[in-house]
Amino acid sequence: xxxxxxxxxxxxxxxxxxxxxxxxxxxxxxxxxxxxxxxxxxxxxxxxxxxxxxxxxxxxxxxxxxxxxxxxxxxxxxxxxxxxxxxxxxxxxxxxxxxxxxxxxxxxxxxxxxxxxxxxxxxxxxxxxxxxxxxxxxxxxxxxxxxxxxxxxxxxxxxxxxxxxxxxxxxxxxxxxxxxxxxxxxxxxxxxxxxxxxxxxxxxxxxxxxxxxxxxxxxxxxxxxxxxxxxxxxxxxxxxxxxxxxxxxxxxxxxxxxxxxxxxxxxxxxxxxxxxxxxxxxxxxxxxxxxxxxxxxxxxxxxxxxxxxxxxxxxxxxxxxxxxxxxxxxxxxxxxxxxxxxxxxxxxxxxxxxxxxxxxxxxxxxxxxxxxxxxxxxxxxxxxxxxxxxxxxxxxxxxxxxxxxxxxxxxxxxxxxxxxxxxxxxxxxxxxxxxxxxxxxxxxxxxxxxxxxxxxxxxxxxxxxxxxxxxxxxxxxxxxxxxxxxxxxxxxxxxxxxxxxxxxxxxxxxxxxxxxxxxxxxxxxxxxxxxxxxxxxxxxxxxxxxxxxxxxxxxxxxxxxxxxxxxxxxxxxxxx
Numbered sequence: 001x002x003x004x005x006x007x008x009x010x011x012x013x014x015x016x017x018x019x020x021x022x023x024x025x026x027x028x029x030x031x032x033x034x035x036x037x038x039x040x041x042x043x044x045x046x047x048x049x050x051x052x053x054x055x056x057x058x059x060x061x062x063x064x065x066x067x068x069x070x071x072x073x074x075x076x077x078x079x080x081x082x083x084x085x086x087x088x089x090x091x092x093x094x095x096x097x098x099x100x101x102x103x104x105x106x107x108x109x110x111x112x113x114x115x116x117x118x119x120x121x122x123x124x125x126x127x128x129x130x131x132x133x134x135x136x137x138x139x140x141x142x143x144x145x146x147x148x149x150x151x152x153x154x155x156x157x158x159x160x161x162x163x164x165x166x167x168x169x170x171x172x173x174x175x176x177x178x179x180x181x182x183x184x185x186x187x188x189x190x191x192x193x194x195x196x197x198x199x200x201x202x203x204x205x206x207x208x209x210x211x212x213x214x215x216x217x218x219x220x221x222x223x224x225x226x227x228x229x230x231x232x233x234x235x236x237x238x239x240x241x242x243x244x245x246x247x248x249x250x251x252x253x254x255x256x257x258x259x260x261x262x263x264x265x266x267x268x269x270x271x272x273x274x275x276x277x278x279x280x281x282x283x284x285x286x287x288x289x290x291x292x293x294x295x296x297x298x299x300x301x302x303x304x305x306x307x308x309x310x311x312x313x314x315x316x317x318x319x320x321x322x323x324x325x326x327x328x329x330x331x332x333x334x335x336x337x338x339x340x341x342x343x344x345x346x347x348x349x350x351x352x353x354x355x356x357x358x359x360x361x362x363x364x365x366x367x368x369x370x371x372x373x374x375x376x377x378x379x380x381x382x383x384x385x386x387x388x389x390x391x392x393x394x395x396x397x398x399x400x401x402x403x404x405x406x407x408x409x410x411x412x413x414x415x416x417x418x419x420x421x422x423x424x425x426x427x428x429x430x431x432x433x434x435x436x437x438x439x440x441x442x443x444x445x446x447x448x449x450x451x452x453x454x455x456x457x458x459x460x461x462x463x464x465x466x467x468x469x470x471x472x473x474x475x476x477x478x479x480x481x482x483x484x485x486x487x488x489x490x491x492x493x494x495x496x497x498x499x500x501x502x503x504x505x506x507x508x509x510x511x512x513x514x515x516x517x518x519x520x521x522x523x524x525x526x527x528x529x530x531x532x533x534x535x536x537x538x539x540x541x542x543x544x545x546x547x548x549x550x551x552x553x554x555x556x557x558x559x560x561x562x563x564x565x566x567x568x569x570x571x572x573x574x575x576x
Contacts, residue, residue: 002449003540005485006033013037026454027468030482033453046471048244050214052237056205059198060186065161065177066205072136073104080129082110083140084119084195085287087230087280087295091223092140092163092199094299099203099220103210108132111292115356118380119411119418121146126153135159138202141195142166144180145411147173163198165233166411167397190238196227197242221246222255223299228476229272230280232415235476243272243474250275257298260311271544272474273481282311285318288357325358329365332376336366345438345446346372348430350386352379360387360416367391371448373399373437375419377426383408384426388417393445394437402436403429452540456484458514461543469543487538492516495532497525507531 009032018028020039036042044052056062072079079100083093093109100107110129112122120142126149129137136159139146143162150160150173160175165182172178179198181188193201200220207217225246228239235243250258251269261282267274286294294317298310332349336342347366354362359376366374367389373396377386390396395414400407406429410419421429475481494508498520505521505528521527531537 002444002447003452003485004449005452006454009033017042023468024460024465026456026460027465030453030472034479048241050241050245052241053204053214054189054238056201056208059179059181059188059201060183061177061179062201062205065163065179065202066209068136068159068161068176069100069138069206070209076106077136078106078108078132078134079104080108080110080125080132080134080137081140082112082121082125082137082142083292083296084142085111085114085292086141087283088195088227089141090283090287090292090295091227091299092196093296095196095220095223096138096140096163096199096203097296098300099206099217108134109293109296111287111296113291114287115380118385118420121149123149123152126156126158129153129158130156136161139163140199143173143175144168144178145173145409147171149173150175163195163202165193165195165198166413192234192236192239194224194227194231194233194239196224197233197239200224200242218245218249219253219255222249222258225250225272225474226275226279226283229276229474230284232477234478235272235474236478239476240474240479243476247272247275247474255299256304256307257301257311259304260298260301260307261314263308263311272476273544281321282314282318285321286314289317289320289324289355321358321361324355325361325365328354328358328362328376332362332366333369336370342370344370344372344434345441346434347374348377348433349375350377350384350426354378356380356385359385360389360418363387363389372446373433373441375433379423380420383420384423385420386418388412388419390415391445392449394441399433399436399440402440403432406432450540451480451483452485453482454484456486458486458511458517466543481542481544483540483542485538485540486511488512488536489539490534490536491532493532495528497528499525505531 009029014025014029014032017031017037018025021028021042031042031045036045081093081097083089090111093111097107097109110125112118112125117124121139135157137153138161140163142164143160144164144166153160154174160173161177162173162175163179165180167182168180172183179202180186181191181193181198203217203220204214221242225243228235228243233239247270254262258279261279265278283295286292294310294314298307298314301307301310331351335349336347347370354376356378359378363374363376366376371391373388373390373394375386375388377384388396388400397412397414397417400410400417400419406421406425408420408422410417412418469482472479472482489509489511492508492510496506498504498506503523503525505524507519507521508516509519510516
């Protein structure tokens with residue numbers, strides 16, 4: 001792994017901002033790195049305002065979408081809220097359906113079956129709508145490429161409103177309205193909304209027509225914040241505002257479904273990271289292992305006792321998901337070795353029995369070992385389905401476009417995509433993908449890198465320092481958690497391997513003039529000789545806080561090594 005230390009910022013600018021804010025110059029340098037150079041800019045950064053949210057009617061077709069929904073309500077039409085089976089899709093469905101039900105009863109929801117129907121709008125879903133006298137489908141987090149499906153629905157007298165955030169194709173579906181800020185003809189000021197974010201803009205528009213203010217809609221932002229974190233969209237601009245207030249809802253007045261999920265979590269204040277690693281995987285597990293309807297049911301449930309039952313079911317789904325992803329990852333790594341593909345520029349693996357619900361997770365796991373664009377295939381009906389994941393700086397969506405002659409259908413983002421193809425085309429696709437990536441990728445991108453914001457002594461981590469650092473949150477793409485480097489760390493002699501399989505490393509380290517730091521390095525047992533020798537080492541880390549034995553501690557998520565090129569997985573260090 002390449003370690004990149006950020007260049008020092010303009011000293012005059014850093015000093016002036018530090019004085020204006022009354023903070024440590026190192027903290028002001030972090031602000032300058034983010035383009036924040038004035039007191040007013042810092043104020044807006046630290047205190048996101050709801051006033052910064054854009055007018056939803058700036059989005060192309062929003063007026064048409066609102067008009068059609070109002071017509072449907074006036075005519076007592078049945079409306080179907082349709083969404084994808086992942087976190088973004090299920091939170092979107094929960095958001096829009098629960099909002100509409102506050103003033104109109106004829107609302108149904110639909111999540112496609114991952115295995116029977118696949119991603120996005122399905123013919124089966126449209127047939128369901130016809131069978132239930134539904135004349136309007138509102139699709140969320142999908143539909144931007146459903147040209148044939150929308151045409152099929154139109155022939156049956158069913159209108160579509162599409163709320164999506166994925167990249168459109170050359171043509172748009174002939175829906176009543178297509179809400180997607182990534183449309184070429186859409187002038188909406190912020191392009192990086194998630195699907196649930198687009199859904200929120202729709203209820204914001206509907207609410208404004210009903211005399212509601214943004215404050216009336218804040219209770220839905222817990223869902224939006226969850227989708228922002230899970231879908232790995234930039235936490236900048238409007239997304240930062242939505243995530244900021246969404247976390248406030250989660251921490252002050254979470255919906256009943258969240259209360260049920262979080263019942264066993266011993267943490268007073270959840271961060272976006274907690275949402276990503278605690279709430280999101282459980283919501284996702286329903287669609288991965290069983291059906292996304294289970295997630296929607298939990299998210300809209302108002303009775304705590306029933307929610308606890310649904311949450312318990314989902315907890316079992318999540319446990320099954322963990323087992324499946326561990327086993328499939330093991331098999332995939334063995335397949336790479338057996339095929340002597342360790343030195344390829346891509347990873348493409350396939351077994352027909354692999355669980356479709358976890359192949360995306362497995363693709364991410366494989367990148368941890370072989371840092372390169374990765375696809376994991378499994379059998380899906382009479383076709384093969386794959387999840388694609390990329391490495392930083394490489395657009396896997398564009399690479400798939402270079403393999404289009406072997407693909408039946410694909411869609412997604414720069415860093416994540418899904419596709420289907422015929423089994424007979426698998427080997428040709430695999431060869432073409434390797435060819436396209438090899439020709440287009442910068443070799444530097446095949447080596448993971450970590451960008452370091454600043455050097456820091458452990459003694460500088462004080463309560464005031466951390467209080468201000470916390471205000472940089474919520475973190476995510478475009479506003480990543482600050483990364484620090486500390487040199488001349490030494491083990492104090494208590495390092496040992498721990499865990500049932502001895503794969504984790506427990507350390508006690510210190511720096512000159514610092515307190516001893518007790519830490520757990522998950523998955524770092526093999527680094528014991530490096531960290532526990534007489535030789536000093538350096539580390540890069542992020543600072544967080546945790547409740548440890550009923551007391552507040554700082555946690556430092558660390559990467560340790562003796563040189564700047566090799567870095568293992570994170571170490572968790574508790575600073576008491």
